[in-house]
Amino acid sequence: MKRTIRKRRDRNKHFKFNTKKECIAQYNHLELRSVFQPIFGLDEKTLGFEALIRARDHNGNPICSNDLFQTQEREDPAFYSQRSIDELAWILHLKNLIQFPKNNYIFLNVLPSNLQLFYKKQNILIKRLEELSISPSMLVLEILEHEYHDNDILCDLVIFFKESGFKIAVDDYGIKYSNEERVRKIKPDIIKIDHSLLIRYMSTEKQPLLDAISLAKDVSSKVLVEGIENRAQYDAMRLLKVDYFQGFYLGIPMTIEDVCRQKANKVPKHRCTI
Numbered sequence: 460m461k462r463t464i465r466k467r468r469d470r471n472k473h474f475k476f477n478t479k480k481e482c483i484a485q486y487n488h489l490e491l492r493s494v495f496q497p498i499f500g501l502d503e504k505t506l507g508f509e510a511l512i513r514a515r516d517h518n519g520n521p522i523c524s525n526d527l528f529q530t531q532e533r534e535d536p537a538f539y540s541q542r543s544i545d546e547l548a549w550i551l552h553l554k555n556l557i558q559f560p561k562n563n564y565i566f567l568n569v570l571p572s573n574l575q576l577f578y579k580k581q582n583i584l585i586k587r588l589e590e591l592s593i594s595p596s597m598l599v600l601e602i603l604e605h606e607y608h609d610n611d612i613l614c615d616l617v618i619f620f621k622e623s624g625f626k627i628a629v630d631d632y633g634i635k636y637s638n639e640e641r642v643r644k645i646k647p648d649i650i651k652i653d654h655s656l657l658i659r660y661m662s663t664e665k666q667p668l669l670d671a672i673s674l675a676k677d678v679s680s681k682v683l684v685e686g687i688e689n690r691a692q693y694d695a696m697r698l699l700k701v702d703y704f705q706g707f708y709l710g711i712p713m714t715i716e717d718v719c720r721q722k723a724n725k726v727p728k729h730r731c732t733i
Contacts, residue, residue, distance in 0.1 A: 484551045491544070494513050494712035495509065495510055495712060501704075507563045507564025508718065509565075542573055553588075564597055564598070567600055574602070574617070598626065599649065602629055604630060610644050613645065614644050626733055627649075632671055634655060637653070642674055642678060649733065650675045657687070657692060683703035684704055684706075687706030693708055693709070
């Protein structure tokens, strides 16, 4: 169906809160939940958390998040469905941030095709952040690796969000349209290097990851390596002195309840900043 969720009453019917005050979304026989994966700096202090979607079908079977956002072509009817899921994911994450510990950067994925939608709804977005006492400067918009029909418009949209205080990241650098051309065009605050470049670096192909780090220096971006799964990978990236680290070896995605419990039980560290 070629439409997005446009009216507020249409959006609100998709959400409910469970007994733990966690917001859950339902859409097209899917159940969507927020989880949050920690991101760390070179000094091992917490930078923030990436908000991720976990989906299940009507039988309760898990669905890979990548399968929700596969379509690149606007002519494919699934393109508009995934835009709606992307929009619902944003609203879902923001609703769950009511409980979230403050003073953490929150990384939010966004389809390039939805940046214009959020631009049109900027007043609603800013109002919602004010209600949550969240500064735009604490939100990092991760532009996904999907194609966008006009790079000049994408650049203008990024400039607007930067001027509004948001941070910008290019997600999954090294695959699809998260490439050198996009990075040089929008000059993100952070380049998130895809796990595939890390795997290649750990074998014999070191240059692609080293080129990504060099590119980041050229455009004054910080570097975040994704998908760190073991000590050897972590040590190798620390030797390269990249800025930030993320992966199952360092911290798995957690529910909002788990994040709050962990924060309450730990002696707080000073967080690092972008």
